[in-house]
Amino acid sequence: MNKRYIKLLLLFVVVSTFTACSKEDDVDISNLNLKGDTWVSGPTDNWLYENFVVPYNIEVKYRFDRYELALNKVLVPPREDKVIPVMETIKQTWVAPYEQEAGDAFIKTLSPKQFVLVGSAEYNDNGTITLGTAEGGRKIVLYVVNNFDKQDESQVKQMLHTIHHEFGHILHQTVMYPQDYKTITTGYTASWNDFSLEDARSRGYITQYARSNPDDDFVEMVSIMLIEGKTGFDAIVNSTPASAQALLRQKEQIIVGYFEEAWNIDFYSLQARTQTAINAL
Incomplete structure (x- = not known):
């Protein structure tokens, strides 16, 4: 079979298919909802x-x-x-x-x-x-x-943890936090979930997920500082080894400075307002 015949055969098949669809097997679309929900x-x-x-x-x-x-x-x-x-x-x-x-x-x-x-x-x-x-x-x-149960403080804090974490990403993607933050702790790992919370905090990370990368470390710090308030956050820091306390305090000071310089926000005042709002529920 020569090439010219093959081309003609293919053309015939295409034309025949088109003709069959357009003349013999009209599709009924009257019941289709094309306007969405x-x-x-x-x-x-x-x-x-x-x-x-x-x-x-x-x-x-x-x-x-x-x-x-x-x-x-x-x-x-x-x-x-x-x-x-x-x-x-x-x-x-x-x-x-x-x-x-x-x-x-x-x-x-x-x-x-x-x-x-x-x-x-x-x-x-x-x-x-x-x-x-x-x-x-x-x-x-x-x-x-x-x-979700509005009367359950742990569930309220869990949801707020998520909100503050994600909003923290929006903030630092708009105005980046100081690069010095990334060098305070350097043991970031993709397998962060293989380690306990106690282990993470003993290394200067506020949560296990904070070990995943510097950006998530930053927003996890912001989130925990806000949902736990100054008293709760201080209690967490004071429960860790002295070496970890120093690392967490360095991160805290960079965050406080970042909010002041980038957004003209007194972080400790925001922290107190957040706690008052949680307690009011």
């Missing part, structure tokens, strides 16, 4: 609009949108009755302290423009779970929403 706004939507969209231009997505999340993970949608308690707590214990300390322009300018709520945790192959993620300062995804 639609819903009627309810009390939850109205509350989110008044408390986050209007004052801060922050969208809160709680209806399940698979394309906002990792496609290779099994995840559960959030329960609607958990949405307002979660976001009310965020407003009272994260937004308000920053707003009181730094002014409303600070939150309006630097806050992520979207929160995405997920009912379950995201489970990772290495045995860890993801409680939150931040994407380029635009979006924060919060997991484990269905377990």
